[in-house]
Amino acid sequence: DAKTTQPNSMESNEEEPVHLPCNHSTISGTDYIHWYRQLPSQGPEYVIHGLTSNVNNRMASLAIAEDRKSSTLILHRATLRDAAVYYCILRARGLYGNKLVFGAGTILRVKS
Amino acid sequence: GAVVSQHPSWVICKSGTSVKIECRSLDFQATTMFWYRQFPKQSLMLMATSNEGSKATYEQGVEKDKFLINHASLTLSTLTVTSAHPEDSSFYICSATNRERPDEKLFFGSGTQLSVL
Numbered sequence: 001d002a003k004t005t006q007p008n009s010m011e012s013n014e015e016e017p018v019h020l021p022c023n024h025s026t027i028s029g030t031d032y033i034h035w036y037r038q039l040p041s042q043g044p045e046y047v048i049h050g051l052t053s054n055v056n057n058r059m060a061s062l063a064i065a066e067d068r069k070s071s072t073l074i075l076h077r078a079t080l081r082d083a084a085v086y087y088c089i090l091r092a093r094g095l096y097g098n099k100l101v102f103g104a105g106t107i108l109r110v111k112s
Numbered sequence: 113g114a115v116v117s118q119h120p121s122w123v124i125c126k127s128g129t130s131v132k133i134e135c136r137s138l139d140f141q142a143t144t145m146f147w148y149r150q151f152p153k154q155s156l157m158l159m160a161t162s163n164e165g166s167k168a169t170y171e172q173g174v175e176k177d178k179f180l181i182n183h184a185s186l187t188l189s190t191l192t193v194t195s196a197h198p199e200d201s202s203f204y205i206c207s208a209t210n211r212e213r214p215d216e217k218l219f220f221g222s223g224t225q226l227s228v229l
Contacts, residue, residue, distance in 0.1 A: 044207075
């Protein structure tokens with residue numbers, strides 16, 4: 001499985017944008033870039049995913065480098081409820097849904 | 113949106129007993145379900161991949177006789193921790209892929225906190 005590298009932790013002020021980086025230099029052409037987040041004692045929650053083009057949804061934006069070796073999750077206005085562990089994961093394309101292997105993730109702390 | 117229901121949310125059991133955890137996809141069919149285990153302050157560790165109608169594929173180091181997985185239908189997978197011991201105490205999480213959209217997101221259950229006394 002291709003690996004991802006994320007900072008251990010980041011801190012942000014409430015109402016400010018947050019850019020969470022992820023490096024995936026060994027990504028293959030068939031790997032999707034997925035982002036999930038997890039609050040304490042809860043299952044992970046889907047945030048966003050993409051393949052080559054930048055993606056936007058109601059939760060966040062995903063900026064993917066042209067060579068696809070890195071990506072950045074952008075939370076446009078951080079709130080206290082965004083404090084969580086954010087996981088960047090590569091997932092191979094496959095008919096039967098290939099597995100998701102979690103790394104250590106980034107602990108995001110949001111200050112009021 | 114699609115929901116994965118996991119039950120129970122928490123369970124306390126005596127050492128030596130077996131515990132069954134259920135994972136249901138409520139409004140979609142899940143050809144594949146995944147089971148994870150998470151210890152405090154650690155990331156999720158994939159235990160096994162469960163495919164409907166076939167045997168589960170276990171990750172290296174996970175005892176298949178200890179953690180029995182059954183995926184008898186397209187909406188239900190179960191994980192049974194057999195002869196549980198205190199070291200099996202952990203947070204267990206299931207996830208599922210929508211059969212119609214296998215490349216899309218995974219849906220996760222809310223997790224089961226198992227405490228073995």
